[in-house]
Amino acid sequence: MQHRQQLNFSNRYTSTAMSLHWLMAVLLVCLFAVGIYMHELPLSPWKLQVYSWHKWAGVTAFLLVLARLAWRFSHRPPPLPINMSRSAEFAAHAGHALLYILMVAIPLTGWLMSSAKGIQTVYFGIVPIPDLLAKNKELGKLLRDVHEILNFILAAVVIGHIGAALKHHLIDKDDVLTRMLPRFKR
Amino acid sequence: MHKLIAILTTGLAFSPLVQAAEFNHIQTEKSTLGFVYKQMGVPVDGSFNKFAAQLNFDPAKLNTAKAALDLDVTSIDTGSDEGNDEVATKAWFNSKAFPRAKFESASFKALGGNRYEVTGKMSIKGRTQTVTAPFTLTQQGNSAVVDGAFILKRADYAIGEGSWSDFGTVANEIQIKFHFVANAGK
Numbered sequence: 001m002q003h004r005q006q007l008n009f010s011n012r013y014t015s016t017a018m019s020l021h022w023l024m025a026v027l028l029v030c031l032f033a034v035g036i037y038m039h040e041l042p043l044s045p046w047k048l049q050v051y052s053w054h055k056w057a058g059v060t061a062f063l064l065v066l067a068r069l070a071w072r073f074s075h076r077p078p079p080l081p082i083n084m085s086r087s088a089e090f091a092a093h094a095g096h097a098l099l100y101i102l103m104v105a106i107p108l109t110g111w112l113m114s115s116a117k118g119i120q121t122v123y124f125g126i127v128p129i130p131d132l133l134a135k136n137k138e139l140g141k142l143l144r145d146v147h148e149i150l151n152f153i154l155a156a157v158v159i160g161h162i163g164a165a166l167k168h169h170l171i172d173k174d175d176v177l178t179r180m181l182p183r184f185k186r
Numbered sequence: 187m188h189k190l191i192a193i194l195t196t197g198l199a200f201s202p203l204v205q206a207a208e209f210n211h212i213q214t215e216k217s218t219l220g221f222v223y224k225q226m227g228v229p230v231d232g233s234f235n236k237f238a239a240q241l242n243f244d245p246a247k248l249n250t251a252k253a254a255l256d257l258d259v260t261s262i263d264t265g266s267d268e269g270n271d272e273v274a275t276k277a278w279f280n281s282k283a284f285p286r287a288k289f290e291s292a293s294f295k296a297l298g299g300n301r302y303e304v305t306g307k308m309s310i311k312g313r314t315q316t317v318t319a320p321f322t323l324t325q326q327g328n329s330a331v332v333d334g335a336f337i338l339k340r341a342d343y344a345i346g347e348g349s350w351s352d353f354g355t356v357a358n359e360i361q362i363k364f365h366f367v368a369n370a371g372k
Contacts, residue, residue: 043272045355052226118231118265125227135231135265 011078012179020068021180024103027061028158032151055114055121059129062107069100081174095161102154109147116140208244209323209330209368216367219257221338223264224357232269236261241332241368245302245323248294253304255289277347284311292316300324304334310343321364332366 013021034054041047080089111132114121118135122128133139168176220233237257244251259281264270274281291306300322308317321334338360340346346356 043268045349045352048225048355052228119225120228120230122226122228 011175013078014071014075015182017068017071017075017077018180018182020064020071024061024064024068027057027064028103028154031057031061032155035151052125055110056124058107058110059121059123061103062111065100065103065107069104072100078179081168081172081176083172083174092164095157095164098157099154099161102150102157106147106150106154109143109150113140113143113147116143207325207328207370208242208247210242210371211369212239212241213329213367213369214239218363218365219255220363220365222361222363224359225355230265232262232264234258234261235263239366241366243294243323243330243332243368245296248296248302251291251294253289253291253306257287259285259287259310277350278345280311287311289317308338308343311345313343315342319362319364329367329369332364332368335361335363338362 031054034050034057038047038050038054041050080092084092111121111129115131115133116136117140120128120131165177165180168174169178214237217239218233219237220231222229222231224230234257237255239256240252240254242250242252259279260274262270262273262279264273273279276283279287287308287310289306289308291304293305295303295305297303297320301320302323303318303320305316305318307314317336317338319334319336321332324331324333339358340356340360341351341353341358345360350356
């Protein structure tokens, strides 16, 4: 068993990386959908609740991305398939870098926006997250727009990411997609 | 015990040295009336921007001291535009029907040092309750700075009815903070 894992090690992501990847995937899709839904809501207790949940989930995503970055810097990910072209390799690295940058920048702009709007983020209603900015209405509106635009960029990059994974699986027929999938069979 | 008596008598011995003066002219532009409400566990600052305050306060003649406050409910700033629109509605202040809130003092009590306590009637949204607020009065030459705070329970005045009556989203306890600068008049 030990021997077999070692043999497969170089081709597959670790279970830590896989867990973080898929947890993040689910969380980001939910956060995106809730974000789109909530800002049109008329002010109500429900809206305040949804906003709080969105912020708490956002803080969670931020912590998870920090964990992912820690993993990424301490582990070498499995190498790309050798038959990839230079430009495809570049696109893969640039795409991943962009995903990481956006996964850090989006919760940061949300955090800054909360501070600028004068509504501190209190994680799960218990842990107050320090305000990074003083209250400033105009800056709050600007950060809201930045947060939104970055999210649409992330959505586009994620679509590209999924498209690339499917292309590897269906057209190139390599293991790029499957090495990120947990194996259920022995 | 002897020490305590000594301290108390020293305090009494010194008190006549404090210039007796009646502070009776509120400097509105230097005074503020703010509040802190909690939504989803998050303390949020707000303020009333238009109010008229009257004060007749001589620390040596507490039984004739008087304070009155008349505030324009529509001048509320809850921290956000949609919040300001919301609190004008019937569920909150119903500010069309009840544009003004009032406080009138009934009695003052000395708490020692520069600390005092005022008790009086607060009327908001057609409902009147007795409130008590501790405050400090600091003399600076010809003027005095009054700083105090107390907890107002919004349900006592039907502020936030219907779906808003759940304290889980917006807490019942609202902290009211007042800061008045008053001159000793002619």
